[in-house]
Amino acid sequence: GNSVTQMEGPVTLSEEAFLTINCTYTATGYPSLFWYVQYPGEGLQLLLKATKADDKGSNKGFEATYRKETTSFHLEKGSVQVSDSAVYFCALSSGYSTLTFGKGTMLLVSP
Amino acid sequence: GAGVSQSPSNKVTEKGKDVELRCDPISGHTALYWYRQRLGQGLEFLIYFQGNSAPDKSGLPSDRFSAERTGESVSTLTIQRTQQEDSAVYLCASSLLGVGNTEAFFGQGTRLTVV
Numbered sequence: 001g002n003s004v005t006q007m008e009g010p011v012t013l014s015e016e017a018f019l020t021i022n023c024t025y026t027a028t029g030y031p032s033l034f035w036y037v038q039y040p041g042e043g044l045q046l047l048l049k050a051t052k053a054d055d056k057g058s059n060k061g062f063e064a065t066y067r068k069e070t071t072s073f074h075l076e077k078g079s080v081q082v083s084d085s086a087v088y089f090c091a092l093s094s095g096y097s098t099l100t101f102g103k104g105t106m107l108l109v110s111p
Numbered sequence: 112g113a114g115v116s117q118s119p120s121n122k123v124t125e126k127g128k129d130v131e132l133r134c135d136p137i138s139g140h141t142a143l144y145w146y147r148q149r150l151g152q153g154l155e156f157l158i159y160f161q162g163n164s165a166p167d168k169s170g171l172p173s174d175r176f177s178a179e180r181t182g183e184s185v186s187t188l189t190i191q192r193t194q195q196e197d198s199a200v201y202l203c204a205s206s207l208l209g210v211g212n213t214e215a216f217f218g219q220g221t222r223l224t225v226v
Contacts (some may be wrong), residue, residue: 002154036217043115044154044202044217089154098144098167099215101154 002027006090006102013080013109015071021075021105023090024066033057033066033073038087039103047088048073085109113137115218117135117203123224124193132221136205143186144215145178146202156203160186193225 006023013019025031035057048057053068062077068099075091090102116135124130136143145157156170160180172178175193180186190197200222204215 043219044204046214049214054156092155098159098170099154101146101153102158103153 002031002092002094002100004090004092004100004102005104006088009087009104009106011105011107013107015082015109015111016079017109019075019077019080019107020085021088021090021107023073023075025071025073025090025092027071027092027094027100029094031092033064033071034091034093034099035062035064035075036089036091036101038089040086044089071109080107080109080111082111115203115205115216117201117218117221119221120219121224122125123226126195126225127192129189129191130193130223132190132201134186134188134203134205134218136184136186136203137216138184140205140207140216141183142206142208142215143180143189144204144206145186146204147199148170148202148220149199157201172221190223193223195225198223198225 003026032051034049036044037047038044050057050061050066056065064073064075087104087106089104091099093099118133143160146154148154158178159167162183163180173178178188200220202220204217206215207213
């Protein structure tokens with residue numbers, strides 16, 4: 001079956017530090033890959049996605065590249081801000097019916 | 112509406128009671144999903160609706176759980192004879208088509224506590 005593994009948190013960084021949150025997956029076929037973010041007190045929202053190998057999803061300074069050879073979709077940002085503090089979820093969809101999520105990684109950014 | 116709306120936002124119930132959770136998806140979204148998030152865990156898929164039918168209900172953990180959708184709109188998730196392990200945040204999402212094609216929009220969830 002499908003599964004997503006992401007690094008455990010919390011990840012604690014100072015403002016302007018470089019961020020990497022690792023995500024690897026197991027799936028049948030050719031899944032689409034997603035990063036969702038949940039800011040404090042808000043619902044989950046899509047951050048970025050990639051639908052085929054070597055695609056790079058990007059949004060709000062965050063990037064992730066779909067690596068089929070390593071089955072990975074690591075999230076990166078060059079310079080984090082306090083406002084990026086949130087829980088980040090890696091997810092995949094190998095059909096149209098469901099998203100399979102990782103456990104989430106909490107990011108805490110201090111000024 | 113402007114977004115996915117879930118009610119109630121919080122529910123405390125006694126063990127053994129039935130509860131009903133409601134989801135109002137974004138108008139026009141044909142796909143609707145229910146997920147459960149236990150403390151410290153990822154999101155666990157429960158059921159998927161396309162229109163009013165549920166082609167995938169494989170995630171429902173037991174026959175105490177059921178869900179329906181009417182009018183290609185509102186969905187209710189019912190948990191009968193609640194148990195303490197049912198305590199979790201229940202999330203609803205909707206998308207215009209399936210999630211592989213279009214973005215899924217999530218509600219803020221219903222926090223269920225079974226005491």
